[in-house]
Amino acid sequence: MKKFLRILAIxxxxxxxxxxxxxxxxxxxxxxxxxFGGKAxxxxxxxxxxxxxNFDGKKFHNEQDFSVxxxxxxxxxxxxxxxxxxxxxxxEFPVKQPDFITTPQEKPALDEVKVTWFGHSSLLLxxxxxxxxxxxxxxxxxxxxxxxxxxxFSHPGFKISELPEIxxxxxxHDHYDHLDYDVICEIDxxxxxxxxxxxxxxxxxxxxxxxxxxxxxxxxxETEYEGLTIGCTPAQHFSGRHLxxxxxxxxxxWVFKDEYHxxxxxxxxxxxxxxxxxxxxxxxxDFAMMECGQYDVQWPLVHSFPEQSVEAAKILGAKLAMPIxxxxxxxSRHGWDDSVERFLLAAEKEGxxxxxxxxxxxxxxxxxxxxxxxxxxxDTVSLLR
Numbered sequence: 001m002k003k004f005l006r007i008l009a010i011x012x013x014x015x016x017x018x019x020x021x022x023x024x025x026x027x028x029x030x031x032x033x034x035x036f037g038g039k040a041x042x043x044x045x046x047x048x049x050x051x052x053x054n055f056d057g058k059k060f061h062n063e064q065d066f067s068v069x070x071x072x073x074x075x076x077x078x079x080x081x082x083x084x085x086x087x088x089x090x091x092e093f094p095v096k097q098p099d100f101i102t103t104p105q106e107k108p109a110l111d112e113v114k115v116t117w118f119g120h121s122s123l124l125l126x127x128x129x130x131x132x133x134x135x136x137x138x139x140x141x142x143x144x145x146x147x148x149x150x151x152x153f154s155h156p157g158f159k160i161s162e163l164p165e166i167x168x169x170x171x172x173h174d175h176y177d178h179l180d181y182d183v184i185c186e187i188d189x190x191x192x193x194x195x196x197x198x199x200x201x202x203x204x205x206x207x208x209x210x211x212x213x214x215x216x217x218x219x220x221x222e223t224e225y226e227g228l229t230i231g232c233t234p235a236q237h238f239s240g241r242h243l244x245x246x247x248x249x250x251x252x253x254w255v256f257k258d259e260y261h262x263x264x265x266x267x268x269x270x271x272x273x274x275x276x277x278x279x280x281x282x283x284x285x286d287f288a289m290m291e292c293g294q295y296d297v298q299w300p301l302v303h304s305f306p307e308q309s310v311e312a313a314k315i316l317g318a319k320l321a322m323p324i325x326x327x328x329x330x331x332s333r334h335g336w337d338d339s340v341e342r343f344l345l346a347a348e349k350e351g352x353x354x355x356x357x358x359x360x361x362x363x364x365x366x367x368x369x370x371x372x373x374x375x376x377x378x379d380t381v382s383l384l385r
Contacts, residue, residue, distance in 0.1 A: 035144040035181040036242045037174065037203030040249075048198050052218040052250065055198070059247040062236045064272055066301055075297040080307060082342045083335030088153045093327070094375055095157035096361035098124070100131075100164040111260045113287065113365040117357055118156040119328030121178055121291065123265070124362075128228040128258045130167040134265060135178040136187070142177050142329055144241065149176070153336070154328045156360045160186050168225060171196045172267030173239050173251035174203060177329055181207060195223065195230060199249030203241070219252060220281075231255035233278045235269035237302060255282055264288040264316055268325065270301040271308045275315040284317030287365055293326030293339035303332075306342035314350050320368055321347060322355050327376075337376055344374070 040048070048055045054063065098116045099106060108114055108126035116124040123134040138160055143149020160183060169191045172178055179200070184207050194204060194214045201216040215223050217232035224230070235253045240246040255278070256263040264278070264285045292309040295302075304312065306323070313321045323343040330336075340356065347354045355371040357363040363371040 033144065034206060036245075037179075037181075038206035039245065040199055040202055044199070044202070048218070048250075051221070052198055054219065055250075060198070060239070060250045061247070062238075062272070063234060063274060064236075066236065066238075068238055068299055068302055070298050070300055075300075078295075078297050078305070078334070080305070080342060081334065081338060082345070083338035085335035085337055087330045087333060087336055089336050089376075093119075093154040093359055095155070096358040097157065098360045099362035100124070101158055101162060104164065113261050113263065114362050115287075115289070115322065115357075115365070116360060116362045117322070117324065119152075119154045119359050121172070121268075121325050122156070122328075123289065123324065125256065125263065125265070127256060127261060127263060128226070130226060130228055131164060132168045132170055132256070133163070133166045133191075134170050134254075135172055136169070136183045137177055137180040137329075139180050139182050144176065144181075150329050150331060152328050153330070154359055158360065163187055163190060166191045167193065168230075169194050170230075170254060171200055172235070172254065172265070173197060173237060174200050174241055174249050175239065175268070176241065177331065178268070179203065179241075184209065193225065195225075195232075197232060197250035197252040199239075202249075217252070218250065227258060229255075229257040231257065231282065233281075234272075234274035235267045236272040236274065237268045237270065253278070257282065261286045264318065266290045266304075266309070266312070266324075268302070269304060269312075271304050271312070275312045279316050284319070286318075287320045287322070288313045288316050288318035289322050289324050290318075290343075291325035292323040292343045293334075294329075294331040295334065295339070296332045306339050307346045310343060310346035310350055310352060313347070313352055318352060320353050320355060320365065322357075322363075327359065340376065 049057055054061045108129055110129045114126040121135045122137050125132040141149045141151050188209055196216050198216050198218050201214045219234045222229055222231045233253045233255055235251050237251040238247055239249045239251050253267040254265045262285045268291055290309040290313050292306045295305045323340050326339040355368050357371040358375050
């Protein structure tokens with residue numbers, strides 16, 4: 001009996017030691033691993049509370065009751081599922097060369113709008129003579145560590161070093177599929193200025209981005225950059241880059257406005273009344289880039305279903321729309337083409353014109369009809385091979 005108790009005691013000590021080592025490792029990892037980013041100081045949080053009505057001193061909140069996961073143990077299946085395809089395509093997506101590769105010296109005209117989509121929510125918006133890079137994510141694995149996480153199934157077809165000089169790098173929130181540590185470190189020297197929601201600036205600062213290059217914004221705040229007005233507007237989502245920082249930074253949608261155009265970028269957002277409020281403030285939009293993928297009945301408030309994205313575009317008075325947040329990364333269970341096909345079907349019913357440029361194809365909004373090819377469909381892909 002004594003021998004058994006001795007073995008039991010030793011086993012307990014070993015287990016306790018393992019737990020202590022794992023706990024210590026986790027603590028050190030969370031504190032030192034740079035891709036996790038930085039955190040707000042006490043002075044930062046005081047500043048956020050003064051500027052953002054949805055900040056309680058510790059965390060940001062959505063305008064209405066919100067939970068990441070559905071409270072229902074057995075949610076009803078999505079009744080509008082269109083695609084029977086798996087979540088990953090079994091072929092390589094065709095890729096075009098963007099204008100900054102084919103005509104590197106050509107700067108956007110003041111009254112011109114161009115957009116280059118790199119898959120998912122990574123975009124280059126060119127308007128008011130400026131280049132605005134939005135949520136650039138080009139890493140192979142979407143994760144804080146390269147050996148775990150969602151792996152890309154499409155690629156933009158160029159090297160990060162080939163990106164042009166960027167006037168503004170804008171971020172919608174700090175999730176890994178929108179904020180890429182490696183990309184920030186590699187292209188910071190090309191970026192003149194960053195615009196981010198409250199709190200996200202601390203990640204950039206930890207990654208050695210100079211404070212004077214960063215503007216942080218609360219919902220409904222506006223800033224001006226060389227004559228272009230940029231408005232930070234609400235979205236319904238959440239934030240966080242590790243286990244203990246959930247909702248500690250803000251998430252947002254964005255408005256870009258000059259004397260020629262009014263452009264909207266949705267960020268990540270579930271359905272809520274903020275679409276109407278944005279329209280009340282800014283009126284109709286010439287072009288709206290709307291997230292329409294990675295939805296699920298188990299997290300119905302986090303991402304909009306494609307039909308909701310189209311309804312939001314309609315509320316925003318969008319003359320032209322483009323689906324984003326699809327075509328590169330798996331974060332849900334729906335078919336890889338379910339989101340874009342449903343978006344197109346709903347937009348057709350509402351009479352909204354939709355462009356679907358190839359990955360890395362630069363679309364000039366003066367001629368939207370040139371970018372309506374449904375290139376991902378099997379018959380089209382076969383012809384391209």
